[in-house]
Amino acid sequence: MSEEKGLNFIEEIIEADLQSGKHTSIATRFPPEPNGYLHLGHAKSICLNFGLALKYGGKTNLRFDDTNPITEDTEYVESIKADVRWLGFNWSEELYASDYFEQLYGFAEKLIEKGLAYVDDSTSEQIAEEKGTPTQAGKSNQYRQRSPEENLMLFRGMRAGKFKDHEKVLRVKGDLASPNMLMRDPVIYRIKHAHHHRTGDAWCIYPMYDFAHGQSDSIEKITHSICTLEFVPHRELYDWLIKHLEIFPSRQYEFARLNVTYTVMSKRKLLQLVQEKFVNGWDDPRMPTISAMRRRGFTPESIRDFCDKIGVARRENLIDVGLLEFCVREHLNRIASRRMVVFDPIRVVVQNWNGPDTEMLSGENNPENPDVGHRNIPFSKEIFIEREDFMEEPPKKYFRLSPGQMVRLKHAYIVKCTGFKKDDAGNVTEVHVEYIKESRSGSDTSGLQVKGVIHWVSAAHALNAEVRLYDRLFRVEDPSTIEGDFREHLNPDSLRIQKVMAEPSLAGAQPGEKFQFLRMGYFTPDPDSTPGSPVFNRTVTLRDAWAKEQKKQ
C-alpha cells in the first residue's frame, strides 16, 4: 500500500549497506535519557528506529542514556517503557548506559595509555576560556602535557573518590585549533558525588554523553545510530573515538526533529510547564507527551500513521497540527461508538406525545461498522436539545429548528416546531414541537424530507456528566521561535470544563473506550471519572463545515 512512497534517506542508506554486504542485518536503538516523559518528537524517533528494524528484519534495543545521576529517575524509566509499549513496539533488549560504566572506564584508561586523554585541573570557566571561539583557536594549558602514567594515577584517584566535584575532569587530547568546537579537547568524565538511580553510590565519576553514547552503540553492535540534527557536529568525535578505541564501527545518521504548530517539543520547556503548574502534570491532555495523548484519547495507530505521513528528512520542519488531527479522526471514525450528549441544553416538549412514558429506540453504534451493533436509547415527552440547534430567527441555510420548521431527532422522529417560551431577559427557555408519528427511524412512512438532523437526550433519563474541552496549548504557531518568554503565549482557553447531559448508555464508560458524541467530537473517559459521574476528555472535534460557512459571513 505505502509502496508507492519513495524511501527516506535512511532507508536508502540501509538498503545500500545491505546490498553491498556491509551489513547482513541491521540494529538500531532508541536511547532516551530518563529525565522526562516521552513526547510526540520521541514518537517520531521510536517509529523510525523500531520501524526500520521491523522493515529490514533487524532488532532495536531500548537503551536508557543514564549518565547524569542528578536529573535522572526510575519514575521516568517506567513511564518511558510504558509509552514505547503502548505505541506498539517491542524492544529486543532493555539496556542502560550505566550497565557499561566499568567497560567505559576501561575505554578511558585505554585512551589515557595511548596518550589521547588527560586529566585537567582547570575550572570549567578556565576550560571554556581556553577553548577559544568558533573563529579563534583554543589554547593549551599546563595539564595537557601530563604523562600517561600521571594521568592514569590521577584518573584512578578520581574514581577512588579522592577529589571533590569539579576538581578535575578527564579530557580527550584532540585538536585545539579544530573548526569543530567539539574536537577541542572535550570533557569525557566528570566527578559527581551523586546517587545514581541504578548504580547507587558505586561511582563518583560519570562519563559524558560523547563518551557513553557512541561506545554503547558500539558495544551493542548498533549498525545505524539515528539521532537528531543537533548532533551533527558530534559525529566527528563519535567516529574519532570509535577509531582510537578500535571498537565496532557504529555509524551515526541525523534527521530533523519534529516540530508541531501551537505546541512546544522540548523536555526542558515541558518540565517547566509541569513544575510551574501551567498544566496539571506530564499527562495533562493538553501536553504533547505520549502519556497525555493517551489520556486525551489518541490511539497508537493514529500516532504511528502521523509519524509515517510526516516523513523523515534533514530539513527543519513545522508540521501543521491539523495533520495530527486528521490522522486521529480517520482512525476514531472507524472505531468510536456513537453516542448522543447535549452540551448546552434547552428543554423541548413534544406537545402531541401520546406514546408510552418511555419509548426505547435503537441507534447504531457505528455507521462505518455494522458489526458493532446497536444500543437502546430512551425517548420521552420531554427532551433536551442543543441550545444552538434552535433559532427564533434563523439565518439562511440554517437546517435546524426554528418556528414552523422541521428537523429529525436522530434515531427518533421528525418534529415540527410549534412554539417556544422566553424568560424576561429574552432567553429561550422551552421549545414546543409536535412529532410526526409515522416518521420513526427505521420505519418511516411519512414521506417527509428534512435537511436537518440533530442529537438529543431524554430529560427524564439524562445522565449528568462532565466534559473537558481542550484547545491548542499556545496561541502562536511557533512558540519556541517567537520573541520573549514562551510562557507568555500560552492559550488561556486551552481547557474548558462543562457539565453536560448524556444518554444513559454512557453510564458505564471505561477509560480507554472511544466515543464519538454525535456532531460534537471524539471523546474518551478520563480516569477522574467516578461511578455515576463520568468525565470525558475531548480528543478532537469533528470537522465542522457549518462553522466554516458561518465564519465566511
Add this chain to the structure above:
RNA sequence: UGCCCGAUGGUGUAAUGGCAACACAGCAGAUUUUGAUUCUGUUAUUCUAGGUUCGAGUCCUAGUCGGGCAACCA
C-alpha cells in the same frame, strides 16, 4: 563574520540526469437520518546567478536566506 547542515505548492514529503507527484490544508460540487464520514473536481511548487549536459529540482561554483556549533546536559 570561522566551520557544519539545509532550501521543491500554504504545510510536509517524493521524484536517485529524462513528463515535478502524493498527503494535509484551501476552494467548488455530489451523497448523507451526524452540516460527520464518503465521493468527484480544482487552485497552488523546484531560493538567486552562472556553469556542465542533447537534457538539471537533481551534478559543479558563487551568492542569498534559514538553522546549528564556544554545558563538568543529552
